[in-house]
Amino acid sequence: MNVPLDNPRIAIVGGGPGGLTLARVLHVHGIDAVLYERDASRAARAQGGSLDLHVESGQRALREAGLWEEFLAFARAEGQDLRLLDPDGTLLLRQDTPDDAPLSRPEIDRADLRELLIDSLPQSAVVWGRVFERATPLPGGGHRLHFTDGGTADCDLLVGADGARSRVRPLLTDARPFHVGLNTVESGIPDIDRTHPELAAMVGRGNYWVLGADRSLSAQRNGNGGVRVHLGFNTPEGWLDDCGIPFDDRKRARAALMESFADWAPQCAALIEACEDRFVPRPIMMLPIGLTWAPVPGVTLLGDAAHLMPPVGEGANMAMLDAVELGLALATGRGDLVAAVRDYESAMFERAAVAARESADILKTLMSGARGLLELFQRQAGSR
Ligand SMILES: Cc1cc2nc3c(=O)[nH]c(=O)nc-3n(C[C@H](O)[C@H](O)[C@H](O)COP(=O)(O)OP(=O)(O)OC[C@H]3O[C@@H](n4cnc5c(N)ncnc54)[C@H](O)[C@@H]3O)c2cc1C
Numbered sequence: 001m002n003v004p005l006d007n008p009r010i011a012i013v014g015g016g017p018g019g020l021t022l023a024r025v026l027h028v029h030g031i032d033a034v035l036y037e038r039d040a041s042r043a044a045r046a047q048g049g050s051l052d053l054h055v056e057s058g059q060r061a062l063r064e065a066g067l068w069e070e071f072l073a074f075a076r077a078e079g080q081d082l083r084l085l086d087p088d089g090t091l092l093l094r095q096d097t098p099d100d101a102p103l104s105r106p107e108i109d110r111a112d113l114r115e116l117l118i119d120s121l122p123q124s125a126v127v128w129g130r131v132f133e134r135a136t137p138l139p140g141g142g143h144r145l146h147f148t149d150g151g152t153a154d155c156d157l158l159v160g161a162d163g164a165r166s167r168v169r170p171l172l173t174d175a176r177p178f179h180v181g182l183n184t185v186e187s188g189i190p191d192i193d194r195t196h197p198e199l200a201a202m203v204g205r206g207n208y209w210v211l212g213a214d215r216s217l218s219a220q221r222n223g224n225g226g227v228r229v230h231l232g233f234n235t236p237e238g239w240l241d242d243c244g245i246p247f248d249d250r251k252r253a254r255a256a257l258m259e260s261f262a263d264w265a266p267q268c269a270a271l272i273e274a275c276e277d278r279f280v281p282r283p284i285m286m287l288p289i290g291l292t293w294a295p296v297p298g299v300t301l302l303g304d305a306a307h308l309m310p311p312v313g314e315g316a317n318m319a320m321l322d323a324v325e326l327g328l329a330l331a332t333g334r335g336d337l338v339a340a341v342r343d344y345e346s347a348m349f350e351r352a353a354v355a356a357r358e359s360a361d362i363l364k365t366l367m368s369g370a371r372g373l374l375e376l377f378q379r380q381a382g383s384r
Pocket residue numbers: 013014015016017018019036037038039050051052130131132133161162163164165166167302303304305311312313314315316317318319
């Protein structure tokens with residue numbers, strides 16, 4: 001296939017940070033793409049916590065997307081603050097971000113990032129409530145997309161930005177995510193300054209991490225006045241189904257989760273008790289590190305669909321960087337879609353492998369407890 005780059009039909013499946021950034025970068029370069037998103041509307045689903053955007057990836061993506069000023073309106077430098085504790089409540093580390101610190105890893109609420117990206121696109125660029133099911137190759141090149149509502153759409157390039165459980169991925173590889181030995185439960189304390197001022201002061205402006213050798217609790221301040229609480233359990237796949245915690249019954253789940261942290265410093269159970277949001281169980285999965293595939297004309301992946309990695313702060317950043325690199329390759333490509341996608345993929349494979357390896361190492365350290373993380377910080381400081 002040698003599809004000219006002047007007017008390709010580009011379909012993006014998935015409106016997370018990766019898919020939306022790609023749509024925006026293409027739009028900035030005068031290339032129309034249609035993004036199909038499973039959610040019925042932009043407000044259909046709560047977006048969860050906050051993301052720290054790194055200079056070389058997430059921040060670069062927003063600059064290339066022409067959205068830097070919009071980002072600054074939401075960016076919270078103080079969101080980088082960290083308090084690190086042992087399960088018995090011993091404070092091991094307190095890092096407060098100075099007022100004049102550079103914006104190395106500012107936080108932005110996931111919901112704000114999504115809104116900012118959606119608002120930057122023409123309304124017709126995002127088709128809501130369209131669930132991609134499968135794609136079939138077209139005789140002259142490209143693919144026909146089939147949606148669960150029976151509808152179809154044809155494209156020259158299909159970009160799977162549909163996250164961890166990508167349905168586009170099987171067009172390129174048989175690889176599947178595997179469990180990393182960690183299960184998490186997420187909830188939140190809305191309006192914490194008013195409802196629980198003492199817990200608000202304890203958590204501070206950024207991250208409050210209590211890490212043990214078999215469990216963890218982290219509380220993270222969001223820009224909307226709330227705090228997201230994540231509980232981690234170093235347990236095997238299937239544990240969330242077998243543990244007996246009724247996650248769909250908020251009150252009983254809360255009591256059971258408080259009980260499971262009863263032997264830790266009392267503020268841990270207090271944070272769980274203050275949670276008012278739904279408790280969302282989540283097994284943590286990753287794709288094999290260094291995953292690659294042979295090029296398939298007319299289809300590619302970005303973000304979690306391509307390289308799902310442990311959630312230690314790289315995933316959204318890498319998804320947005322993929323989006324910029326792919327968008328620029330398509331906008332400035334030398335000849336045809338196949339060459340642009342091949343160039344994008346070969347660079348993406350390399351950087352994703354590095355980020356995934358680092359993420360897996362960091363996850364191992366986090367799962368070993370607070371002292372291990374403290375030692376890592378000290379080693380990093382010593383080598384600077
Ligand atoms: C608890 C937690 C904390 C995290 N913290 C951070 C962090 O601090 N920093 C960071 O960089 N990363 C973090 N991550 C990772 C980050 O969330 C992901 O890497 C990032 O969201 C990936 O973006 P994406 O666009 O590739 O996919 P996603 O964000 O997963 O978006 C995929 C989109 O595709 C849509 N979709 C799925 N299937 C279909 C379909 N069949 N048809 C149509 N649409 C579909 C979905 O509705 C969704 O909107 C965290 C992850 C978790 C779980």
